[in-house]
Amino acid sequence: MKEKIESLIKSNDVFLFMKGDKEQPMCRFSATVVSILNQLETDFETFNVLEDMEMREAVKQYANWPTYPQLYVKGEFVGGCDIIVEMFDKGELESVIKG
Amino acid sequence: MNPVKLATQLIKEKLPDVEIHTTNFPGGGNHEHVGLMVISDAFEGKSLLQQHRMIMDILREALREQIHAVQLKTMTKKEFQEKYQD
Numbered sequence: 689m690k691e692k693i694e695s696l697i698k699s700n701d702v703f704l705f706m707k708g709d710k711e712q713p714m715c716r717f718s719a720t721v722v723s724i725l726n727q728l729e730t731d732f733e734t735f736n737v738l739e740d741m742e743m744r745e746a747v748k749q750y751a752n753w754p755t756y757p758q759l760y761v762k763g764e765f766v767g768g769c770d771i772i773v774e775m776f777d778k779g780e781l782e783s784v785i786k787g
Numbered sequence: 788m789n790p791v792k793l794a795t796q797l798i799k800e801k802l803p804d805v806e807i808h809t810t811n812f813p814g815g816g817n818h819e820h821v822g823l824m825v826i827s828d829a830f831e832g833k834s835l836l837q838q839h840r841m842i843m844d845i846l847r848e849a850l851r852e853q854i855h856a857v858q859l860k861t862m863t864k865k866e867f868q869e870k871y872q873d
Contacts, residue, residue, distance in 0.1 A: 717856065754843055754850045755857070767836050770859045774835060 689746040697760045702732035702785055705747050706757040709736050717769035718757040724776045730785050761785055790821050790854040794846055801845050802827045806864070820856040826867045835861070 697703050704721060708714030710732075713722050725732050737744040737756055744756075751758055751765050759766045761784050766772065775781040788796075791809045799805055802825075810822035823842070830838045838861040843850075846857060862870070 715856075753840075754847050765836075767839060771835050771839055774860075 689742065690750065692743070693747055693750050696733075696735055697763055700731065700733040701762050702730055703760045704732055704734045704757055705737055705760075706734050707736070707738050709734050714738060715756070717755075720769050721757045721759060721772050724772060724781070728776075728782055728785060788853070790849070793849055793853055794821050794823060794857065797845050797849060798823075798825060798842065802829050804828055804864075806867070820858060821854055822858045824860045824862075826862055826864055828863050830861055830863050838862075 706718035708718055710722055713719035748754055755768055757769060759772055772781060795807050795809060798807060804827055806826040808824040825842055839859055842859055
């Protein structure tokens with residue numbers, strides 16, 4: 689599981705573990721993050737944790753973070769929806785992604 | 788126990804100086820989404836992620852079952868005064 693998680697995180701600079709997928713987010717916190725990433729016009733990949741119960745638990749353990757969505761930028765855990773919204777509002781998210 | 792009360796109680800046990808403002812948003816079905824504004828000087832000098840991690844760690848067990856989702860806003864007492872008080 690850990691290798692799978694790490695290879696996903698490395699597969700793209702911006703990686704989102706979410707409920708649903710880009711085209712169809714299945715929870716409003718995941719939808720919010722997708723919408724923010726779209727506004728920044730950033731390229732990103734996602735993994736739908738609703739489709740894999742094992743991964744859903746394993747990813748929480750890996751990040752030591754109990755909720756979804758979870759955003760990784762350049763291999764590092766950035767945070768969940770609240771953090772991303774606040775960073776976006778301050779302009780910090782764009783710097784982290786593009787910096 | 789109502790999830791908002793539970794979250795508040797758990798946080799107050801660990802952060803005695805804390806001031807908490809809460810809301811709960813209907814989340815569909817039987818689930819409630821807890822909204823928490825947590826104000827404490829324990830957050831001084833910590834990054835946003837560290838501040839949120841502190842609260843997530845406190846709520847970890849409760850998030851398995853009783854609390855379905857949580858929206859967090861964290862800040863120090865000084866930040867609260869600057870942003871929200873006249």
